[in-house]
Amino acid sequence: MAKRQAIRWHIAVFLAPAVLVYTAVMIYPLFNTMRLALFAEIDHQRVYVGLRNFSTLFGQAVWSDAFWNALGNNFWFFLIHMLVQNPIGIALAAILSHKRLRFAAFYRSAIFIPAILSFVIVGFAWKLILSPIWGIAPSMLDAVGLKSLFAPWLGKEEYALTTLALISVWQFVGIPMMLIYAALLQIPEEVLEAGECDGITGMSAFWKIKLPLILPSIGIISVLTFVGNFNAFDLIYSAQGALAGPNFSTDILGTFMYRTFFGFQLQLGDPHMGSAIATAMFAIILIGVCIYLFGIQTRMRRYQF
Amino acid sequence: MSKARRNPVNMIAAHAILITYTLIALFPVFVILINSFKNRKSIFREPLALPDADSFSLVGYQTVLKQGDFFLYFQNSMIVTVVSLFLVLLFGAMAAFALAEYRFKGNTLMGLYLALGIMIPIRIGTVAILEMMVQTGLVNTLWALILVYTAQGLPLAVFILSEFMRQVSDDLKDAGRIDGLSEYTIFFRLVLPLVRPAMATVAVFNMIPIWNDLWFPLILAPAEESKTLTLGSQVFIGQFVTDWNAVLSALSMAILPVMILYVIFSRQLIRGITSGAVK
Numbered sequence: 001m002a003k004r005q006a007i008r009w010h011i012a013v014f015l016a017p018a019v020l021v022y023t024a025v026m027i028y029p030l031f032n033t034m035r036l037a038l039f040a041e042i043d044h045q046r047v048y049v050g051l052r053n054f055s056t057l058f059g060q061a062v063w064s065d066a067f068w069n070a071l072g073n074n075f076w077f078f079l080i081h082m083l084v085q086n087p088i089g090i091a092l093a094a095i096l097s098h099k100r101l102r103f104a105a106f107y108r109s110a111i112f113i114p115a116i117l118s119f120v121i122v123g124f125a126w127k128l129i130l131s132p133i134w135g136i137a138p139s140m141l142d143a144v145g146l147k148s149l150f151a152p153w154l155g156k157e158e159y160a161l162t163t164l165a166l167i168s169v170w171q172f173v174g175i176p177m178m179l180i181y182a183a184l185l186q187i188p189e190e191v192l193e194a195g196e197c198d199g200i201t202g203m204s205a206f207w208k209i210k211l212p213l214i215l216p217s218i219g220i221i222s223v224l225t226f227v228g229n230f231n232a233f234d235l236i237y238s239a240q241g242a243l244a245g246p247n248f249s250t251d252i253l254g255t256f257m258y259r260t261f262f263g264f265q266l267q268l269g270d271p272h273m274g275s276a277i278a279t280a281m282f283a284i285i286l287i288g289v290c291i292y293l294f295g296i297q298t299r300m301r302r303y304q305f
Numbered sequence: 306m307s308k309a310r311r312n313p314v315n316m317i318a319a320h321a322i323l324i325t326y327t328l329i330a331l332f333p334v335f336v337i338l339i340n341s342f343k344n345r346k347s348i349f350r351e352p353l354a355l356p357d358a359d360s361f362s363l364v365g366y367q368t369v370l371k372q373g374d375f376f377l378y379f380q381n382s383m384i385v386t387v388v389s390l391f392l393v394l395l396f397g398a399m400a401a402f403a404l405a406e407y408r409f410k411g412n413t414l415m416g417l418y419l420a421l422g423i424m425i426p427i428r429i430g431t432v433a434i435l436e437m438m439v440q441t442g443l444v445n446t447l448w449a450l451i452l453v454y455t456a457q458g459l460p461l462a463v464f465i466l467s468e469f470m471r472q473v474s475d476d477l478k479d480a481g482r483i484d485g486l487s488e489y490t491i492f493f494r495l496v497l498p499l500v501r502p503a504m505a506t507v508a509v510f511n512m513i514p515i516w517n518d519l520w521f522p523l524i525l526a527p528a529e530e531s532k533t534l535t536l537g538s539q540v541f542i543g544q545f546v547t548d549w550n551a552v553l554s555a556l557s558m559a560i561l562p563v564m565i566l567y568v569i570f571s572r573q574l575i576r577g578i579t580s581g582a583v584k
Contacts, residue, residue: 022419
């Protein structure tokens, strides 16, 4: 029994590598970034300035306009994902989960393919396809008699952000599809048959039985979409560059932070302002995750089969 | 069985919707691939036609191979992905074992601490990460990327693997202990082989985001000798933006490795997602 009291070193050995790497490369930099947001560089010296970076960010029109523009764009980006990506994903999963559907595995794998491609490929591929020079998009619209609808979508201020959001939806629709598909497969046959005995079949079975049962999965997908969208960067950067053109109309928090912290063209990079923006992003993501964890997840009914 | 669920009209409609969406999903990839094998004139004249004897050309690929160091980029991506995955799996499994197997003070707290990173993106800390990498001289080396991706992958790995390790039978481990095996031998010899399917799931989940990441290579390792394939093709395409043959070929070459990985691992990936590993 004396041995029991001894320090069990193997526990420490098992935990140490993961905890060290995780703390040193993820948690410490996260707090260090928030700390750096309270400093500024004056005459090549790092000086503590308190909350001045934040008052610049929210108080000076040059900064606050850019920030609110990026935040608003980011919300629009997120909204389109919620309204387009997730419903399409749910619909595809509902069709795929049909018991007697043939080739389901093929459809599933094929629809998931865009999700494995890098943003660089997706961004440029769509840029080429939508390009008025190449003319794939206009000639395809022409084939169905809708040529008048064509516009250089990525180049117009009023369409560019929506177009990019839809490209991102195209890319990631496979993820909600897979997760919902998994949730639908777990609904036991007896529940559906019991519904059939009461005359609930087809579409009404989906709305009345399946949908309530997969609500927890929809909740998880929403929060994953939220976190993913609010630190998105790669697609905008690949398709529109760091300036998020035309005229910053596709600027989101990720590109705004990158420009501020790394610099672009005439503006010098400022790690301290970059940290302030990162801190604001952290706060936004934290609020979103907390709303989910405490406001939605705890109220959701979970059914055990 | 109800009629509604066997209705052939419904089935045809289901196939029609799925085929339409499959075409939408694959069309851009298809267009890029076929046009990368055509000469410049045919790319513009008939973008949707398959390459034939007249229009076939490899000039784009020749430019790419001459101008860009794609083999080096590919090698860098490979090293970063493989080493990061190895470290995520090794460190993640070790920590998961400690959390799942032993009762000690602060077990739950440690579990929560490690799980924090599932929801918080590591990109938020980029400014401080860059500063740290500059101070330690790791900037523009593959180690900077490997460390970041290892830290990024660990939270979910620990979470998933500890769920699976709780299911490993205690009798087996106790039998090992009676036979005098050390805790390390029990972990490596008895437990690890049993959670191999879960390890594969974790590996597949981490592989694609690491391979495709643009943010960290752009900030931590933009030097020519440490560029990954994703960053390398991004820079290359940016420079050759008017040379359509080269751009299309570069895109195709960037698509190829992930497609091969996907073909090899798609069953594992889909099984991982549908088995409810990410609930």
